[in-house]
Amino acid sequence: MFSYIVKRLLVAIPTLLIISVFVFSLQKLLPGDPVLAMAGEERDPQLIEYLREKYRLNDPVPIQYIHWLGSAVQGDLGMSLRTNQPVLTLVAQKLPVTVQLAIMSMLFAFAIGIPMGILAAVKKNTALDYVANVVALSGLSIPNFWLGIMLILLVSVHLGWLPASGYRPFFEDPLNSIKTMLMPAFVLGNALAATLMRHTRSAMVSVLSADYIRTARAKGLAERSVVLEHSFRNAVLPIVTLSALLFGELLAGAVLTEQIFTIPGFGKLIVDAVFTRDYAVVQGVVLCTAVGFILMNLVADVLYVVLNPRMRASL
């Protein structure tokens, strides 16, 4: 297993290198000369030359990239223009907030999507299946920022049940932290629940028509045992691996949700950076998200091997 993980990590290196080229190239898309912008209106030639040397802008672009990559590998993603803090420090500060939101969204998606998928498969081609499919399709089609706005309108403005915005760190005030995250987690987990429902249904429909399930029924096993113990256990494999992949997507999907509910997480960091033209932060967030995404891909692959006895045996 260890050699499998090492092999998968090595495979990720070229992918990361290509992503780093893309992230580095982003700053080259910027119109105008960044040094002229930094030098102010006086545009002192000595200052301009000093800045060019300082940021190695006199070097050829490939050399600039190598220096940038060298620093990035050592954890130096540059400084935030807005807060004057290292980008990595900012990312490390904001990440736990988004991870909490992502975990809560995931729990919500599991609680809704999987039971709905099982029910839809067991009651295939009935009204219940039809309703579950319509709900899932709606979940996939509803823009989550609109859902967030509508929930704030209903739950916070009209009913006054939950706060419309704000954030409390979980380890300082767990109850209020969960309370403030309930609506954002619902909004972010909604599309995920729909995806999980569709995949669970599809996996369960396929398993429920297998011969061993017919045998289990022929033996006289209770339907509950047939569905939950014999069928779901075999259908769960693709769902677990999918969940690991979707967790990576949640980190990205949090951008709009955090914006609406004013949650000071990873997503809000990139949006604020975009508006303050803090490009080093934008680059840093893109790079860190890609690394997180690749790691979640790795987790999905490892989980697949761990949970699948045939794959385990072939290692």
Place this chain on the structure above:
Amino acid sequence: MTTLDQVRIPVASAQRPASRAWRKLKANKGALVGLFIIAFFALLAVAAPLLPIPDPNATSWSAIRKAPSALNWLGTDDIGRDILSRMIWGARASLMAGVLSVAIAVVVGVPFGLVSGYFGGWIDQIISRVTEAFLAMPFLITAIALAAFLGPSLMNAMIAIGLSAMPVFIRLTRGQVLAVKTEDYVEGARSIGLRHSSIITRYILPNVFAPILVQATLTIATAIIAEASLSFLGLGQQPPAPSWGSMLNVAKNYLSQAPWMAMWPGAAIFLVVIGFNLLGDGLRDALDPREA
């Protein structure tokens, strides 16, 4: 005397599968509902200049945040503009952004996928590694980063969305080409000496077209949400030009005073997206040769 290029290799009639697919699509109620929704909004978008509605950018200080009424069916916004009119004109931006950004993804992505799958070797290795890298970056984050660096405008948002969606089309096309290129009719075309470009355009592309069409339809739904998201963040359509996403961006500041400002644009995005999702699902079933 016929030259090699003039030789026509008999392939199964394209008309019959197409008409069979259309028959199956017509029988799918969900797909028809989707088609109807899309047609309705497309018609509104096209006919916007002809409809008897107020100028979408005309402000009225005496009609600020007015609730829906006989005069303003969907109410007015924070500077007195008619929401119905802005919704109809906004449909243009949203539909155009959805369709054009997917067109960018298809026009750029499909040729790369065709070349990668058909030629294999080092070309395939390079294209596949780059595609995998871009697939490892979440769609919306890539689009936000590109839109931020390109500058905020509807055109740049479309380019950003198109480029972010492109890897999916490269991978899909490559996979389809790998399955098709070993078919007898492709081998036959190769054996009579047809040029690679002719084989790709005449024999491979038509046979990998169906899954690309399905994916394109479903991606339009994603692109419409992405455009609305970028406009909501201020990176897409710029004021005062209307778009559903930018209307929601303003509306979120007046939730308690003017909730109607937020209701309609979001409902429109939801409806159009569900329309494309229903049509995409229907097309997938209709074009699937395994489904009788």
